[in-house]
Amino acid sequence: MRILVVGRGGREHTLAWKLAQSSEITNVYVAPGNPGIARTAKCECVDIDELNMEELVTFAIQKTIDLVVVGPEAPLSAGLVDEMIGAGIPAFGPSKEAAQIEASKEFAKKLMVENNIPTAAYASFTDLESAKEYVKQQGAPIVVKADGLAAGKGVVVAMTEAEALDALDQIMGDSIFGTAGSRVVIEQFLEGEEVTIMAFVDGKTIKPMAMAQDHKPVFDNDEGPNTGGMGTYSPVPQFAESLTDEVVKTIIQPTVEALQKQGITYKGVLYAGLMVTKDGPKVIEFNARFGDPETQVILPRLETDIMTIFNAVIQGKLEYVDVEWSNDATVCIVMASEGYPGNYDKGRPIRGLEGVAEEFGNNVAVFHAGTNEKDGQIVTNGGRVLGVMGRGIDLLQARDNAYQAVSKIEFAGAHYRTDIGLKAIKNVQ
Known part of the structure; x- marks a missing residue:
């Protein structure tokens, strides 16, 4: 089989590395890839930008690609999976409509609130002064988020009112995240410990992955501004395995069903970034793809052939696959x-x-x-x-x-x- 992975970062390097281990796969093309991927067995980099959908589809047709795996959020949100499927090429990842769960925090929050999925209380704003007024009413600590995609950096956990107001000035006033910050979501601050649970989803069946914990702030002891992630580990021994079952039952399954009610079939990876509070797990954010850097600790622990899982997700047959994890x-x-x-x-x-x-x-x-x-x-x-x-x-x-x-x-x-x-x-x- 010939696979095309779309993306250029650490997540895509890990995906290519894992796919290359599958006995079913002869070639892994990565567009555009990076020098580390180019040095990985069976892997070849292709100089096509991940948002150049026309060229990516043309390449997949010319090379008779058997499966396209879309790594980053931007091409997913732009509808690359839809374009590939429309051209008759199987693709792993959610549709443009389904990827809204990451592309718009307002969309995700509304979905959760309407379906009683546990998350922080929130309000959203397109007007800077109204947003500032809300912060002054609520006080701090408080969380300010750019509504759109900001490469994992559009979230400010403000411990003081001044920090929150400054974040609003930067996101909405100075547009540091471009149009992604034209709307902001302001959330209640949740206390507890963060954990990530990702799951393979085929539209109806959910198979959770091993748990991981990411470290977002740039400096030791969780100090400094948020990043896309400074490190992660798996397993997460401070949480019982039963937490995964609870998250699937109270968060992931209801989310997939809520999307289905709107006519959206979710297929791919659903990432739940969670805060484990005294009242149980609550959603901080959803992502419509493998996390980065969580993928770098999760996929090395995956024992089931990854192609078996990807094919089952696409075909809606995930219930028939046992997803096994190493004890490492x-x-x-x-x-x-x-x-x-x-x-x-x-x-x-x-x-x-x-x-x-x-x-x-x-x-x-x-x-x-x-x-x-x-x-x-x-x-x-x-x-x-x-x-x-x-x-x-x-x-x-x-x-x-x-x-x-x-x-x-x-x-x-x-x-x-x-x-x-x-x-x-x-x-x-």
Whole structure:
């Protein structure tokens, strides 16, 4: 089989790496991909932008692609899956209509409130002064979100009223996220611990994935501005397995059914970002795709052939597939550019990548998130540059492998958190 993965980041590198392990697959094309993907067995990068739908469809037809896997939110929200299916090419991911659950926070919140799906109380605004007035009425802490897609950075958890008002000025007044911030959603602040539960969905059957916990703030101890994610780990031992069953029953299943009532069949991955409060799990956000960097710790633990799952989702036969997970633990450390999530330089040479593969073997994988190749040298090309995944028999060993590998990789100004997974390890101890 010949597969086309659409995207260029760490999530897509992980997807390509996992697909290449399937015995059914001969070629994995990735558009546009990155230098790390280009060095992965069976994988080949194709110079087509992920939003160039016409060229992507043409390429898929010319290469007789058997399946297209769409990674990022932007092409999903633009309707790439619909375009592929319309051209007779099987595609994994939700339709444009279904992807609204991520593309519009207002759409998602309205759906949840109308269907009694647990989430934070909210209000939405298109007028800056009205939004500010609401913040002054509610007080802080409070959460301000750009309604549209903002690469995981459109959320401000404001601990003071001044922070919230400043966030509104930046999002709505200065348009730092473009049109994504023309509407804002302002939410009640939820107290508790965050966790991510993703699920494969075929329109009716739901198969949850292993749990993961992401670390959004840029600095240790959850300080500093939110990012797209600075690291993650799986499993999450501070939560019982029964939490997954509860989330499927009270959140994911009702969401899929609520969409169906609106005539929207959801197929693909549904990502639930959750806050586990004293009143139970509540939705912080939905994503219409694999999380990034959660994919980097989830897919290494997947034991069932990923192509079997993807085909079952597309055919509506997921109920017949047993999705199995290894008992291994995985930890992913994101190595970011100096200045991220603000301004940062590109083009800084990265050293030590080859040595990591030789020294750690299967216990470590380095997934490229923001890299480029210049004169035969891999250089930085984004805010989040690399995701270094360590595997072990438990989180302690997995974390140790990940951080040892990180210590071997160098680029000027490299920044990473030093506390990924500590919360879980302290809990277990």
